[in-house]
Amino acid sequence: xxxxxxxxxxxxxxxxxxxxxxxxxxxTTTVQTISGxxxxxxxxxxxxxxxxxxxxxxxxRPLRRRMQMIYQDPYESLDPRFRVSQTLVEPMxxxxxxxxxxxxxxxxxxALERAGLAPAGxxxxxxxxxxxxxxxxxVAIAAALVLGPDLLLADExxxxxxxxxxxxxxxxxxxxxxxxxxxxxxxxxxxSTAAHFADRIAVMYLGRIVEQxxxxxxxxxxxxxYTRALLSVVPDRDPRKAGTPQILTGxxxxxANVPSGCRFRTRCxxxxxxxxxxxxxxxxxxxxxxxxHEVACHLA
Ligand code: SF4
Numbered sequence: 001x002x003x004x005x006x007x008x009x010x011x012x013x014x015x016x017x018x019x020x021x022x023x024x025x026x027x028t029t030t031v032q033t034i035s036g037x038x039x040x041x042x043x044x045x046x047x048x049x050x051x052x053x054x055x056x057x058x059x060x061r062p063l064r065r066r067m068q069m070i071y072q073d074p075y076e077s078l079d080p081r082f083r084v085s086q087t088l089v090e091p092m093x094x095x096x097x098x099x100x101x102x103x104x105x106x107x108x109x110x111a112l113e114r115a116g117l118a119p120a121g122x123x124x125x126x127x128x129x130x131x132x133x134x135x136x137x138x139v140a141i142a143a144a145l146v147l148g149p150d151l152l153l154a155d156e157x158x159x160x161x162x163x164x165x166x167x168x169x170x171x172x173x174x175x176x177x178x179x180x181x182x183x184x185x186x187x188x189x190x191x192s193t194a195a196h197f198a199d200r201i202a203v204m205y206l207g208r209i210v211e212q213x214x215x216x217x218x219x220x221x222x223x224x225x226y227t228r229a230l231l232s233v234v235p236d237r238d239p240r241k242a243g244t245p246q247i248l249t250g251x252x253x254x255x256a257n258v259p260s261g262c263r264f265r266t267r268c269x270x271x272x273x274x275x276x277x278x279x280x281x282x283x284x285x286x287x288x289x290x291x292x293h294e295v296a297c298h299l300a
Pocket of ligand 1 (some may be wrong): 225226262265275280300
C-alpha cells in the first residue's frame with residue numbers, strides 16, 4: 001500500500017503552504033515522513049539542500065531541532081504531569097541548548113510571550129489542566145519555538161479548538177512565519193482557512209497531490225473536480241452568494257486497492273473513458289494564467 005505516492009513539495013522561509021484533503025488522504029503521513037517519524041520507501045527530503053533520508057539517528061537529531069511539529073490535539077500533546085515551565089525546558093535539555101538554568105528559564109518565558117501567553121509568569125507554573133484549549137495549543141507552539149525551528153509542521157493545529165480561539169492561533173502562526181521567518185507546512189481540511197492564511201495550497205487525494213498552486217489561484221480558479229467539490233461546500237459569508245454544494249458520493253477508495261487510471265474517477269462527476277486507463281500527472285494546464293498552478297486531470 002502506498003499511503004503517499006509521488007508527492008513533491010517545496011517550502012521557503014517565511015512561506016506557509018497548506019496541505020488540504022479529506023481524512024485518510026495521506027496528509028499526516030506526508031508531514032510525519034518529512035519530520036523523520038516515518039521512513040519513506042523511496043524519494044528525497046532536503047532541508048536547506050541537505051538530504052535527510054537515510055541519515056543515522058545521531059545525524060538526524062540536530063536536524064529534528066530545526067523541524068518542529070504542532071499536533072492537532074493540545075489535550076493529548078502536553079504531558080499532564082509537567083508544568084508549563086517543564087514542558088518548555090525539556091526540549092532545550094534534550095537538544096542541549098539554552099546554556100545555564102536561568103538562560104533556559106529566560107528563553108522559556110520569551111517563547112511563551114511570543115506565543116501570546118503574557119505575562120509568562122502567569123502561566124509558567126500551571127499544569128495543562130489549568131489551561132484552556134487555546135492556551136494549551138499556544139504552549140505547544142512555544143515548546144516548538146524555544147528550539148528556534150526553521151520549519152514548523154502543523155497538523156490540523158486548530159481543528160480541536162473552539163471556533164472563538166481558532167482565529168487567534170492561526171494569526172499567531174501567520175505572524176511567526178514572517179518573524180523570525182520560518183516555513184510552515186499546515187495540514188487542514190478547511191479550504192477557507194487555507195485560502196486566508198496560506199501562500200500556496202496543495203490538494204491531496206488518495207496519497208497524491210491533485211492540484212497545487214498559489215492559494216488565491218487555486219481557490220478562485222480551481223481546475224480539478226475534487227478541489228471544486230471541496231470549495232463548493234465552503235460556506236460564504238454572504239448567504240445570497242451561496243452556490244449549489246457539490247456533494248461527492250461514495251467513500252474514498254481503499255489505498256491498498258487504488259482504481260486504475262485516475263484515482264478520483266470513482267467519485268468524479270465528469271469522468272470520461274480515458275480516465276479509467278490513463279493516470280493523470282501534475283502538469284500546467286495549457287490555458288493556465290499562473291505558471292505555478294499544476295493540476296492532475298485529463299480535462300484541465
Ligand atoms: Fe475526473 Fe478524469 Fe479529471 Fe480524474 S482525470 S479528475 S476522473 S475528469
